[in-house]
Amino acid sequence: MQIPKIRPYLALTLAIALPGIELVVAGAAWAAQEHVVAQKNKSFSMKKLTVKVGDSVKFVNEDSFAHNVFSLSEAKSFDLGSFGNGGTKTVTFDKPGKIEVECAVHPDMRMDVEVTP
Amino acid sequence: MTTFASSAARLVAVLAGFLFCVAVFAQTPPKVPQGALLPKDSVDAATFRGGLVFANYCVTCHGINADGNGRAARLYNPKSANLRASDKNDAYYGLIIRKGGAALGRSEFMPTWEAELTNEQVSDLVAYLRSINVNKP
Numbered sequence: 187m188q189i190p191k192i193r194p195y196l197a198l199t200l201a202i203a204l205p206g207i208e209l210v211v212a213g214a215a216w217a218a219q220e221h222v223v224a225q226k227n228k229s230f231s232m233k234k235l236t237v238k239v240g241d242s243v244k245f246v247n248e249d250s251f252a253h254n255v256f257s258l259s260e261a262k263s264f265d266l267g268s269f270g271n272g273g274t275k276t277v278t279f280d281k282p283g284k285i286e287v288e289c290a291v292h293p294d295m296r297m298d299v300e301v302t303p
Numbered sequence: 304m305t306t307f308a309s310s311a312a313r314l315v316a317v318l319a320g321f322l323f324c325v326a327v328f329a330q331t332p333p334k335v336p337q338g339a340l341l342p343k344d345s346v347d348a349a350t351f352r353g354g355l356v357f358a359n360y361c362v363t364c365h366g367i368n369a370d371g372n373g374r375a376a377r378l379y380n381p382k383s384a385n386l387r388a389s390d391k392n393d394a395y396y397g398l399i400i401r402k403g404g405a406a407l408g409r410s411e412f413m414p415t416w417e418a419e420l421t422n423e424q425v426s427d428l429v430a431y432l433r434s435i436n437v438n439k440p
Binding site (some may be wrong): 250251252254256258263264265267268288290291292293 | 360363377379403414415
């Protein structure tokens with residue numbers, strides 16, 4: 187009776203695959219995240235948000251009128267434009283730093299995003 | 304005699320008092336209610352109010368001098384409009400303020416303000432923009 191040669195192949199397969207699986211799992215842990223910030227009652231749903239480099243923030247307009255999202259901060263300057271009820275805009279933060287986010291339509295709407303390495 | 308003298312003296316005193324009161328009231332300026340310096344419906348009042356609207360909502364992009372050099376102007380290309388040199392009429396101003404830039408084929412970054420500003424604020428703002436425009440008719 188011939189001894190099945192499955193085991194050596196299985197061991198070899200596992201030896202090759204396991205590090206790959208570990209890398210995928212570790213990669214998932216380090217993968218960029220998407221944070222959600224609502225705009226409601228003329229204010230951002232949070233005053234401060236800490237994210238990691240590579241993370242993105244999705245702004246959701248939950249008011250019945252238009253909002254805007256922009257920043258003039260050194261670490262990230264952008265204007266996502268204006269968008270109405272139910273609209274969303276996303277920005278990705280690619281550099282560490284402190285970013286002050288504002289709404290051009292409502293001057294009192296402000297929040298801070300802290301981007302950590 | 305004494306009665307006549309007494310009556311005459313009283314008459315002179317009353318007359319003197321009357322003249323004194325007339326003199327005092329003639330020098331007192333009429334009372335003007337505070338804050339009523341400009342009639343509400345005057346162009347000057349609208350221009351003043353429009354300046355406040357501009358300072359609150361528009362300076363970020365158009366700048367405090369309305370010359371397009373606001374602190375956010377560097378984000379945009381083409382840059383924010385120089386409202387001092389604008390050749391647009393009041394109807395156009397009202398339209399672009401209410402509907403935003405994209406609706407008129409201009410910058411998409413000019414928001415629509417019709418949900419934020421009242422009709423009076425928009426017309427005040429137009430009055431202010433007209434007042435600072437170098438192309439005044």
